[in-house]
Amino acid sequence: GEDVEQSLFLSVREGDSSVINCTYTDSSSTYLYWYKQEPGAGLQLLTYIFSNMDMKQDQRLTVLLNKKDKHLSLRIADTQTGDSAIYFCAEEGSQGNLIFGKGTKLSVKP
Amino acid sequence: NAGVMQNPRHLVRRRGQEARLRCSPMKGHSHVYWYRQLPEEGLKFMVYLQKENIIDESGMPKERFSAEFPKEGPSILRIQQVVRGDSAAYFCASSPGQGGTDTQYFGPGTRLTVL
Numbered sequence: 001g002e003d004v005e006q007s008l009f010l011s012v013r014e015g016d017s018s019v020i021n022c023t024y025t026d027s028s029s030t031y032l033y034w035y036k037q038e039p040g041a042g043l044q045l046l047t048y049i050f051s052n053m054d055m056k057q058d059q060r061l062t063v064l065l066n067k068k069d070k071h072l073s074l075r076i077a078d079t080q081t082g083d084s085a086i087y088f089c090a091e092e093g094s095q096g097n098l099i100f101g102k103g104t105k106l107s108v109k110p
Numbered sequence: 111n112a113g114v115m116q117n118p119r120h121l122v123r124r125r126g127q128e129a130r131l132r133c134s135p136m137k138g139h140s141h142v143y144w145y146r147q148l149p150e151e152g153l154k155f156m157v158y159l160q161k162e163n164i165i166d167e168s169g170m171p172k173e174r175f176s177a178e179f180p181k182e183g184p185s186i187l188r189i190q191q192v193v194r195g196d197s198a199a200y201f202c203a204s205s206p207g208q209g210g211t212d213t214q215y216f217g218p219g220t221r222l223t224v225l
Binding site: 042045097 | 114116141143147150151152153154158159165166168169199203205208212213214215216217218
């Protein structure tokens, strides 16, 4: 079936890099997504990657995709306290809906 | 260009009452998705609608829940005879429904509390 797995917590120091990992099951996803959710807020689309790409960079964000292992990662360079949030990985379901992981809570210590 | 709008942001209902959640998609978007987020969980897909059509409701409970997206006006998620287990955040997302990524953009959510 369709499933997305993420580690639940990550703690880093301000200025360090954060790497959030995700594994997915549906190899037919055309795109894979990263969303950010701040407390009490909706989901903000951070970035997405086309399934035939290995890497995508967007300012401080780098997405790496290993299609063979069905592994997706999000790297945040120079992590700031404002990056503290829950980060969701998502793959596409068969009907165009998104299938989310449970989210990784990123805590950034000053 | 306003984003996806949802109202109300917070809704409190007693067991047995009805809850109506509204979603106005982004301008130019014709596809709407509803998701539910339980505490400490990720979002779970409920239903996918286009104007006047339900495309996929495989994630929606068969009883008490219904959704519509009329030709005019917002999409409505309706929960009849609410129970405590319905307490959750309900998010709506919209997409243009065109080729390419068809990225979904999310609203701020409606937080439903059932007393």
